[in-house]
Amino acid sequence: MSSPENPDLALKEFTFEENKGTLHSLTVSIPEVLDPQYGMYVWPCAVVLAQYVWTQQEKIQHKTVLELGAGVSLPGVVAARCGAAVILSDSAELPRCLDNCRRSCEANGLRGVSVVGLTWGEVSPDLIALPLLHVILGSDVFYEPEDFENVLVTVSFLLRKNPEAQFWTTYQERSGDWSIEALLHKWRLSCRFVPLDAFGAQGSQIARSALPGSHTIQMMVITARETEQLRK
Numbered sequence: 001m002s003s004p005e006n007p008d009l010a011l012k013e014f015t016f017e018e019n020k021g022t023l024h025s026l027t028v029s030i031p032e033v034l035d036p037q038y039g040m041y042v043w044p045c046a047v048v049l050a051q052y053v054w055t056q057q058e059k060i061q062h063k064t065v066l067e068l069g070a071g072v073s074l075p076g077v078v079a080a081r082c083g084a085a086v087i088l089s090d091s092a093e094l095p096r097c098l099d100n101c102r103r104s105c106e107a108n109g110l111r112g113v114s115v116v117g118l119t120w121g122e123v124s125p126d127l128i129a130l131p132l133l134h135v136i137l138g139s140d141v142f143y144e145p146e147d148f149e150n151v152l153v154t155v156s157f158l159l160r161k162n163p164e165a166q167f168w169t170t171y172q173e174r175s176g177d178w179s180i181e182a183l184l185h186k187w188r189l190s191c192r193f194v195p196l197d198a199f200g201a202q203g204s205q206i207a208r209s210a211l212p213g214s215h216t217i218q219m220m221v222i223t224a225r226e227t228e229q230l231r232k
């Protein structure tokens with residue numbers, strides 16, 4: 001559906017069905033920009049991560065959640081609608097992507113969500129000034145191998161500052177040659193894979209959207225390695 005105020009925008013709706021922990025369904029609207037740039041529309045990984053957030057809503061209620069590389073911010077918007085205090089971020093050098101974060105909040109009546117420019121790999125004053133975090137979200141942030149390490153530098157910085165926090169991320173397999181395993185080891189991070197069927201994301205259609213299709217997507221929970229050892 002295109003937006004009457006701006007013909008360059010199209011509103012896409014996602015409906016998350018009621019599940020064990022919830023008594024109702026949730027519909028969110030995400031304005032997509034008719035532009036082929038990254039960060040302008042919802043990626044298949046975002047629907048999978050948003051479904052995970054939806055099924056974990058009891059864990060994030062009244063907690064602080066940061067989304068990295070949010071673009072049009074479907075997972076962050078779902079987190080905010082589930083009662084989390086959400087901070088959305090995208091590259092500080094991509095103001096149009098930051099506008100998309102704000103537009104998605106407006107489309108869903110979310111007023112308390114802050115939007116900050118955070119460029120992966122940069123320890124900026126805005127990164128240092130972030131409040132205590134409980135969950136960090138990243139949907140399809142591992143899409144360009146040259147950025148993989150910068151994403152993990154930022155994640156590692158945040159997880160060491162917030163030792164109880166977890167990084168929830170979805171990864172789309174685009175090449176068998178790509179892997180973050182060595183970088184996870186280098187940055188002393190632990191990774192647990194969550195099977196998609198454990199949270200109702202195994203089908204080609206999620207949240208009444210056909211976007212996931214036949215893409216191979218993985219859901220990972222990443223923590224600081226020392227924290228993981230302490231938990232055992």
Ligand SMILES: C[S@@+](CC[C@H](N)C(=O)[O-])C[C@H]1O[C@@H](n2cnc3c(N)ncnc32)[C@H](O)[C@@H]1O
Nearest residue numbers: 038039042043046069070071091119120139140
């Ligand atoms: C493949 S898109 C995914 C967008 C969104 N998370 C989703 O899944 O729909 C990658 C996102 O990372 C952002 N990005 C790219 N380079 C970045 C950087 N160096 N620092 C922070 N964000 C970046 C892009 O602007 C874009 O929003």
